[in-house]
């Protein structure tokens with residue numbers, strides 16, 4: 001099948017491209033290389049058709065979607081740092097860009113998978129979040145919540161395209177995906193801490209470090225994306241995709257130190273210093289993935305220690321981008 005991956009030069013997108021090529025798909029990548037990089041596709045560059053451009057540009061999206069059977073829509077403005085620093089541009093990207101991609105997929109009769117995010121749950125800190133749980137968001141005027149607001153509307157838009165235009169659309173909410181090629185530049189916690197540990201710099205933990213997260217390996221996520229988009233029972237539905245091992249950020253820092261063999265200190269940075277006054281973080285975020293398990297047998301297998309070791313192995317030669325920056329992850 002001919003398959004378009006928007007954001008295919010990014011972290012998750014490039015792993016998805018590898019997986020699709022291994023399945024025998026023809027792959028087209030549409031990316032503006034804003035947070036993605038050509039290096040992520042270097043090993044498969046000859047096998048992939050690359051369209052350099054923005055999802056905001058209708059003609060470019062049309063060209064990339066032409067003759068495609070499947071569209072994976074992953075391109076987005078990501079990372080709390082990006083959203084807080086460039087709120088308007090991020091909103092336009094995540095709303096108007098998504099509408100352009102949905103419209104093109106509809107025109108070409110392609111199936112579509114939309115990457116939403118666990119951010120849509122906002123501050124709901126319930127034991128394990130299922131897809132029907134309430135969203136608890138702060139004021140729309142706090143830019144910090146604009147990513148969650150936009151991703152929620154993206155889901156709704158994809159759902160309406162399914163209901164009203166019979167677009168075969170499925171939505172997924174990944175929870176803190178981790179793995180090789182993820183950069184710490186936009187505030188992702190695991191590559192940031194690993195980069196700091198490998199460089200012998202202090203590990204920066206925001207707040208008191210008791211906030212809890214649940215990480216999932218990109219290697220466990222990507223096959224689920226491919227399986228869901230091919231399953232007609234998935235259309236019109238949203239699926240959580242995430243891991244099972246919950247950890248506090250403070251404990252995560254200790255594990256990073258142990259696995260990398262670093263003796264760096266851990267320093268705590270107040271949220272206000274990182275993001276300005278009034279920043280709200282969520283105390284925990286833990287997925288219930290029963291829906292994906294029952295439909296496609298989704299069962300993440302990679303332990304957190306294995307994820308940290310894989311990121312460390314990947315980053316050994318390139319630790320500089322995470323050093324000096326704090327971690328600002330919230331997804």
Ligand code: NAD
Nearest residue numbers: 007009010011012031032033034035036054055075076177
């Ligand atoms: P990423 O930044 O590595 O990938 C995003 C890609 O989109 C990049 O290659 C970037 O260059 C591209 N892009 C951005 N704006 C674009 C535009 N206007 N036109 C074309 N390309 C554009 O991030 P990622 O972590 O791989 O995230 C991929 C998707 O998964 C995003 O939609 C994100 O919201 C979602 N997601 C990721 C996580 C996670 O933990 N990584 C969690 C939840 C949801």
